[in-house]
Amino acid sequence: MAxxxxxxxxxxxxxxxxxxxLAAEGREVPIRGRAFDLLLALVERRDRVxxxxxxxxLVWPDRVVEExxxxxxxxxxxxxxxxxIIATLSGRGYRFVAQAAEIAxxxxxxxxxxxSLLPQPLAQAPMExxxxxxxxxxxxxxxxxxxxDGDLDRVAARLREARLVTVVGAGGVGKTRLALAAADRAxxxxxxxxxxxxxxxxxxxxxxxxxxxxxxxxxxxxxxVMGAVVAWLAGRRGVLVLDGCExxxxxxxxxxxxxxxxxxxxxxxxxxxxxxxxxxxELHRLQPLGAAAPDVAITATRLPDYPASELFVERARAVLxxxxxxxxxxxxxxxxxxxxxxxxxxxxxxxPALQALTLAxxxxxxERRFGLLTAGRRTALARQQTLRATIGWSLDLLEPVExxxxxxxSVFAGGWTSESAAFVAGGAPEEDEVCGxxxxxxxxxxxxxxxxGVQARYRLLDSTRYYAAERLSASELAEAxxxxxxxxxxxxxxxxxxxxxxxxxxxxxxxxxxxxxxRAGLAWAFGPDGDERLGVELxxxxxxxxxxxxxxxxxxxxxxLAISRIDGATPPEVAGRLWLGRCGWLAxxxxxxxxxxxxxxxxxxxxxxxxxxxxxxxxxxxxxVATGNLAAAAPFLQEAEELxxxxxxxxxxxxxLRVRAMARLRDGQAGAARADLEEALSIxxxxxSPRDVALTLGxxxxxxxxxxxxxxxxxxxxxxxxxxxxxxxxxxxVQHIGGALASYLLARGDIAGARPxxxxxxxxxxxxxxxxxxxxxxxxxxxxAAIEGNLAMxxxxxxxxxxxxxxxxxLRGVGHQAVHxxxxxxxRQHLEPGELERLxxxxxxxxxxxxxxxxxxxxxxx
Numbered sequence: 008m009a010x011x012x013x014x015x016x017x018x019x020x021x022x023x024x025x026x027x028x029l030a031a032e033g034r035e036v037p038i039r040g041r042a043f044d045l046l047l048a049l050v051e052r053r054d055r056v057x058x059x060x061x062x063x064x065l066v067w068p069d070r071v072v073e074e075x076x077x078x079x080x081x082x083x084x085x086x087x088x089x090x091x092i093i094a095t096l097s098g099r100g101y102r103f104v105a106q107a108a109e110i111a112x113x114x115x116x117x118x119x120x121x122x123s124l125l126p127q128p129l130a131q132a133p134m135e136x137x138x139x140x141x142x143x144x145x146x147x148x149x150x151x152x153x154x155x156d157g158d159l160d161r162v163a164a165r166l167r168e169a170r171l172v173t174v175v176g177a178g179g180v181g182k183t184r185l186a187l188a189a190a191d192r193a194x195x196x197x198x199x200x201x202x203x204x205x206x207x208x209x210x211x212x213x214x215x216x217x218x219x220x221x222x223x224x225x226x227x228x229x230x231x232v233m234g235a236v237v238a239w240l241a242g243r244r245g246v247l248v249l250d251g252c253e254x255x256x257x258x259x260x261x262x263x264x265x266x267x268x269x270x271x272x273x274x275x276x277x278x279x280x281x282x283x284x285x286x287x288x289e290l291h292r293l294q295p296l297g298a299a300a301p302d303v304a305i306t307a308t309r310l311p312d313y314p315a316s317e318l319f320v321e322r323a324r325a326v327l328x329x330x331x332x333x334x335x336x337x338x339x340x341x342x343x344x345x346x347x348x349x350x351x352x353x354x355x356x357x358x359p360a361l362q363a364l365t366l367a368x369x370x371x372x373x374e375r376r377f378g379l380l381t382a383g384r385r386t387a388l389a390r391q392q393t394l395r396a397t398i399g400w401s402l403d404l405l406e407p408v409e410x411x412x413x414x415x416x417s418v419f420a421g422g423w424t425s426e427s428a429a430f431v432a433g434g435a436p437e438e439d440e441v442c443g444x445x446x447x448x449x450x451x452x453x454x455x456x457x458x459x460g461v462q463a464r465y466r467l468l469d470s471t472r473y474y475a476a477e478r479l480s481a482s483e484l485a486e487a488x489x490x491x492x493x494x495x496x497x498x499x500x501x502x503x504x505x506x507x508x509x510x511x512x513x514x515x516x517x518x519x520x521x522x523x524x525x526r527a528g529l530a531w532a533f534g535p536d537g538d539e540r541l542g543v544e545l546x547x548x549x550x551x552x553x554x555x556x557x558x559x560x561x562x563x564x565x566x567x568l569a570i571s572r573i574d575g576a577t578p579p580e581v582a583g584r585l586w587l588g589r590c591g592w593l594a595x596x597x598x599x600x601x602x603x604x605x606x607x608x609x610x611x612x613x614x615x616x617x618x619x620x621x622x623x624x625x626x627x628x629x630x631x632v633a634t635g636n637l638a639a640a641a642p643f644l645q646e647a648e649e650l651x652x653x654x655x656x657x658x659x660x661x662x663x664l665r666v667r668a669m670a671r672l673r674d675g676q677a678g679a680a681r682a683d684l685e686e687a688l689s690i691x692x693x694x695x696s697p698r699d700v701a702l703t704l705g706x707x708x709x710x711x712x713x714x715x716x717x718x719x720x721x722x723x724x725x726x727x728x729x730x731x732x733x734x735x736x737x738x739x740x741v742q743h744i745g746g747a748l749a750s751y752l753l754a755r756g757d758i759a760g761a762r763p764x765x766x767x768x769x770x771x772x773x774x775x776x777x778x779x780x781x782x783x784x785x786x787x788x789x790x791x792a793a794i795e796g797n798l799a800m801x802x803x804x805x806x807x808x809x810x811x812x813x814x815x816x817x818l819r820g821v822g823h824q825a826v827h828x829x830x831x832x833x834x835r836q837h838l839e840p841g842e843l844e845r846l847x848x849x850x851x852x853x854x855x856x857x858x859x860x861x862x863x864x865x866x867x868x869x
Contacts, residue, residue, distance in 0.1 A: 017107035049103040058100040082446040154314020169289035176293035179352025182278035199245035207251030208420040212258035226557030235774040244272035253280040260285035295349030315344035322358035339366035417475035421523030422466040499548035507657035510695035550588030583610030621650035705744040724748040750822030802846025810851035
């Protein structure tokens with residue numbers, strides 16, 4: 008074989024190994040991870056058959072995986088590339104069989120020897136030549152939008168005229184695809200971009216606001232979620248897509264109205280099977296794709312004139328590779344499109360059947376199936392009946408074992424893996440055989456495969472999932488849902504065991520994708536036909552997944568519900584995890600947090616591992632450190648150390664070291680505190696935990712500031728914030744680092760640098776419901792007001808924050824204490840004692856909203 012080429016070209020594709028890119032017609036094709044490795048391995052060994060064992064060793068080195076993973080990846084590659092690229096040689100392996108050429112460094116193409124197996128012509132990549140790359144905040148489409156140019160223009164125009172546009176149409180008609188294309192076009196006029204909130208998997212109307220918050224990437228800890236969403240969007244210009252609203256009409260309409268009333272720079276683009284009936288709503292009714300009337304003569308050259316037949320031909324080529332219909336075929340195709348009523352999803356489901364049927368056979372089967380629904384009438388079928396019948400017909404074509412698996416897969420609200428599919432299927436075959444069944448469903452376009460993550464994940468289209476679930480009996484549905492919850496409990500039990508030791512990104516990639524299934528599983532478990540005891544156990548394993556996804560509001564809701572169901576039969580380790588998780592998201596220093604940590608520690612002493620008990624103990628210690636009771640904290644810190652150092656380096660030990668460092672700093676042991684933090688930073692870096700790295704750097708910055716090294720404190724705090732990606736930098740557990748940075752800048756006299764940070768952190772803290780951070784930033788605003796001569800405002804802010812701290816009873820951080828001390832000193836210097844107390848009393852009598860209204864005329868915002 009020749010030396011490694013710069014790139015390989017075959018058909019419209021160009022494979023670039025060094026950059027790990029597959030391109031077609033100048034645009035990148037979405038393929039990454041194991042699928043890319045598999046394709047490259049086959050191309051590089053194009054001169055021979057590559058055995059399954061060799062491929063598994065090349066693609067999954069040093070890992071034990073089932074052969075079914077290879078089967079699924081090959082099926083997905085064939086779906087992406089078309090036929091005639093990868094051949095299967097029974098009992099021997101796979102071979103790359105397309106005509107191809109090597110591209111050298113100088114750009115010259117060197118033809119590669121033709122494979123001995125004759126390849127089929129290659130299908131064209133489903134992309135629009137010359138169109139701009141899809142923007143990053145919205146899902147990237149895998150196929151081009153056919154027959155919707157006029158609709159796209161009209162939706163875009165409506166969106167410019169009205170700020171709420173709803174694309175309305177039957178299931179499967181292409182509402183989501185059109186809305187995403189329209190949002191991508193519209194975002195060019197909106198500097199803050201576009202966001203997609205997929206409401207399809209949501210069953211509880213109360214979660215609509217949480218789904219929007221999640222789509223925006225904001226972390227909400229307390230308070231009213233929609234109010235926080237509105238506050239975050241108020242100063243921004245962007246497009247929010249609410250997809251799949253038909254089952255949540257009232258909640259979706261309420262959310263849209265709330266956003267549009269208070270956020271003048273936001274446009275909302277919704278999709279639904281019926282109007283939201285919200286104030287100011289403009290409708291765009293999306294019709295099926297056009298097909299020729301029955302009396303119109305159709306030839307092959309006229310197929311592209313009709314969007315329905317154009318889509319059918321494109322999808323047929325995607326699965327067959329070569330597809331050049333003649334005039335007789337054109338008449339069959341148009342009849343099929345008419346029978347499918349031009350519904351894109353129905354066409355996309357039907358076209359892959361050409362792998363097993365002729366056009367005539369496909370048309371005949373559709374007629375037989377739909378004749379039952381039309382009761383002998385020759386009129387067009389109802390949209391919904393057509394889609395239902397098309398999916399039902401596709402299910403009927405499956406082998407019984409394939410159909411049984413797909414029906415049970417309908418209980419997944421989100422995606423799944425082959426392992427979870429095998430578990431939920433219950434009596435179905437083992438995982439390796441399930442992989443083969445999934446691969447067959449992928450080839451039939453009934454299951455979508457995503458091979459871009461650390462493990463292959465699959466999902467059903469929402470319409471397919473809905474109709475498949477209808478075919479399950481009540482007992483089968485309950486059994487499958489119960490299996491789903493049991494699977495989730497097993498998966499998240501493993502997640503909690505992995506969390507102390509696994510890199511943050513690796514952990515997130517494995518366990519965060521199950522969030523939609525988690526919501527659905529918990530909704531069933533605590534519903535009228537569910538299993539509450541199973542739900543309580545599942546909730547107890549979910550502290551970290553809610554936290555990593557910045558869904559603190561849902562964490563509190565589910566943990567409060569599960570705690571309310573604790574009884575004498577609840578295992579102590581389950582109750583312990585619930586109280587520990589509840590404690591982690593309560594404001595430090597309060598009686599509730601201290602009580603929760605005590606309960607957790609007592610329960611883990613009865614039944615729990617060393618890390619669980621160690622976590623409960625350091626949290627109990629932290630409640631005392633936060634209030635300055637160092638003597639009470641000492642024994643808990645000592646006991647926790649013995650437990651946490653007994654395991655290899657872990658995130659719980661990092662947290663314990665940070666708590667002890669803060670206790671030592673308050674006790675005047677700066678050197679010992681620095682040693683603790685350096686050890687914590689080393690462990691956090693070794694564990695690849697950006698969150699713990701940032702938090703530890705934030706503590707080190709406090710250490711510098713306490714020693715008078717203000718410049719070093721600013722540098723380290725900036726490094727802490729820069730170490731996090733933008734979304735995580737907005738997370739609740741790093742808000743105080745930004746506030747501390749502002750306090751350091753104020754100490755240096757840099758008002759211009761501090762002001763925008765304080766404004767941003769104040770807004771974020773209010774959105775997230777972090778009352779202690781709100782008070783901290785208000786105090787910084789008080790100091791800015793005093794420096795700028797607004798003593799009346801400064802005095803009221805001083806009194807308001809002082810009353811907040813008195814109620815909480817917690818100590819300020821080092822930087823925040825410096826802000827407080829300087830503000831108090833300035834007010835005492837420039838105000839008479841009686842005047843200061845009068846202003847302070849006014850501020851103490853104001854609630855948070857009233858205090859914000861007081862400062863709103865002042866240009867605090869950057």
